[in-house]
Amino acid sequence: xxxxxxxxxxxxxxxxxxxxxxxxxxxxxxxxxxxxxxxxxxxxxxxxxxxxxxxxxxxxxxxxxxxxxxxxxxxxxxxxxxxxxxxxxxxxxxxxxxxxxxxxxxxxxxxxxxxxxxxxxxxxxxxxxxxxxxxxxxxxxxxxxxxxxxxxxxxxxxxxxxxxxxxxxxxxxxxxxxxxxxxxxxxxxxxxxxxxxxxxxxxxxxxxxxxxxxxxxxxxxxxxxxxxxxxxxxxxxxxxxxxxxxxxxxxxxxxxxxxxxxxxxxxxxxxxxxxxxxxxxxxxxxxxxxxxxxxxxxxxxxxxxxxxxxxxxxxxxxxxxxxxxxxxxxxxxxxxxxxxxxxxxxxxxxxxxxxxxxxxxxxxxxxxxxxxxxxxxxxxxxxxxxxxxxxxxxxxxxxxxxxxxxxxxxxx
Numbered sequence: 001x002x003x004x005x006x007x008x009x010x011x012x013x014x015x016x017x018x019x020x021x022x023x024x025x026x027x028x029x030x031x032x033x034x035x036x037x038x039x040x041x042x043x044x045x046x047x048x049x050x051x052x053x054x055x056x057x058x059x060x061x062x063x064x065x066x067x068x069x070x071x072x073x074x075x076x077x078x079x080x081x082x083x084x085x086x087x088x089x090x091x092x093x094x095x096x097x098x099x100x101x102x103x104x105x106x107x108x109x110x111x112x113x114x115x116x117x118x119x120x121x122x123x124x125x126x127x128x129x130x131x132x133x134x135x136x137x138x139x140x141x142x143x144x145x146x147x148x149x150x151x152x153x154x155x156x157x158x159x160x161x162x163x164x165x166x167x168x169x170x171x172x173x174x175x176x177x178x179x180x181x182x183x184x185x186x187x188x189x190x191x192x193x194x195x196x197x198x199x200x201x202x203x204x205x206x207x208x209x210x211x212x213x214x215x216x217x218x219x220x221x222x223x224x225x226x227x228x229x230x231x232x233x234x235x236x237x238x239x240x241x242x243x244x245x246x247x248x249x250x251x252x253x254x255x256x257x258x259x260x261x262x263x264x265x266x267x268x269x270x271x272x273x274x275x276x277x278x279x280x281x282x283x284x285x286x287x288x289x290x291x292x293x294x295x296x297x298x299x300x301x302x303x304x305x306x307x308x309x310x311x312x313x314x315x316x317x318x319x320x321x322x323x324x325x326x327x328x329x330x331x332x333x334x335x336x337x338x339x340x341x342x343x344x345x346x347x348x349x350x351x352x353x354x355x356x357x358x359x360x361x362x363x364x365x366x367x368x369x370x371x372x373x374x375x376x377x378x379x380x381x382x383x384x385x386x387x388x389x390x391x392x393x394x395x396x397x398x399x400x401x402x403x404x405x406x407x408x409x410x411x412x
Contacts, residue, residue, distance in 0.1 A: 017145070019197035020088070020132045024149065025156040026190025027092060027125050030099065030183035031118075032160020035061075037168060041176045042111060062367040063112045067119025068360030075124035076131070076353025084128040084135075084349065085198065091124035092191050099184035103177045119360060126356040131349035134340040140283055142340050143290075147279020147333035151272045154332070225351070227400045228338045229358040231291070234392040235298055235331065236362030237369065237385075274326065279333030287338040288404050294331025295397045300324035302386040309382060 038061055079087040098114045098121070105111070130149070137145035167179055282290040304321035311317060339355055340348070373381030 015197050016132055017136055019194040020129045021152045022197065023088060023092065023190045023194040024129050025152050026186050028153055028156025029160035030186040032157040033164040033179055034183050036161045036164025037176050037179050040168060040173060041106060042108060060108055060112045060115060062364045063115040064119035065360035065364035067116035068123035069357045071120045072123030072127055072353045072356040073350060076127040076350035079128040079131055079349035080347055084132050087124050088128040089191060091121040092187050095121040096184045096187040099180045103180035123356045123360065127349050127353035130352035130355060134348050134352060139341060143279035143282035143333050143337040144276055146336035147276040150332040150336060151275035155272050224342055225354060227396060227403050228335055229354055231295060231393055231396045232335065232358040233362040234389045236359040237366030238389050274329045275333055278330040282334035282337050287334045288400055290330045290334035291400060292397055293327050294334065295393045297324055297328030299390045299393055301328055302390045306383055306386050
């Protein structure tokens with residue numbers, strides 16, 4: 001049911017949103033810490049890893065998005081059938097256990113298996129969280145609420161990544177296992193805090209019948225859904241490569257890791273400010289306009305990143321790269337609101353799970369493609385990677401405008 005209004009919010013509706021925001025921040029903080037150190041933890045080297053070692057690390061790291069995109073639609077269906085919170089807390093608990101296991105081994109096989117299970121848990125957490133936000137937001141304020149969610153989600157990633165990156169600069173590689181213990185403890189804090197906020201009676205959602213595989217696939221591949229979600233595939237291909245190999249890149253050009261950690265941490269405040277703001281504008285001037293702003297920002301990011309590599313990282317180019325990130329941040333809230341507009345109330349978690357499926361598939365493609373291209377061709381291998389992402393974003397933005405003009409998607 002495109003554009004269907006959510007179910008009436010229960011009296012305690014601010015508390016479920018607060019619980020989801022709290023849980024989301026701690027989940028992303030813990031995942032951000034571990035992603036920052038994962039390549040170094042696996043290879044046993046904090047800088048200067050060989051191309052072959054990075055190739056193996058890329059494959060192992062890619063197991064998380066594989067686990068997520070192969071199961072997340074069914075996690076969404078489970079959240080629709082049995083409730084958002086059992087799926088959310090189950091995913092958080094499973095992730096905490098896996099972090100504990102990873103702290104005791106550097107075996108590539110064990111880490112690959114644990115990463116696969118991380119991906120399953122991550123998809124369940126995200127699908128359930130987004131469904132709660134969509135349940136408790138009206139269509140005319142959905143961009144704002146999704147912006148708030150995205151601010152918490154991304155600031156958690158960035159804060160965790162900055163912390164992990166600072167650890168790399170100050171802790172011997174042999175002691176990196178404690179980072180995964182911190183990740184497990186962080187998840188436990190998130191579970192306790194969210195459970196406290198959710199205490200007391202809640203209005204349950206009606207439970208629909210279990211979805212068939214055909215229904216799930218049909219929902220995921222509707223044209224109106226694809227024009228919203230496929231750009232995420234390209235965006236997260238870029239982000240997956242950047243997050244996993246940033247530490248190797250900055251040490252390779254001689255930048256101080258502590259300085260980079262401070263810059264990344266400072267970006268979290270920018271996210272907190274811009275995401276609700278961009279979400280409100282998506283409510284006011286329309287989803288497609290803000291999606292276009294975001295796609296343009298990402299294309300500029302790719303252009304400046306290519307120039308930075310080709311020209312040996314001159315500061316003016318790096319400044320342009322940083323400024324291009326600001327309009328790129330408009331994409332997330334508008335896209336999440338557009339996807340929620342397409343979801344019916346009872347199948348909302350399944351529909352929102354498509355977001356998780358798409359970004360995890362994008363991270364898988366980005367991790368695998370960038371690591372293998374870099375291992376084989378060095379810096380030159382990144383130019384076709386960046387160019388392909390920019391072309392995909394441009395084409396899909398044009399298709400979105402065409403679909404809106406033909407009124408085959410909800411217009412807001």
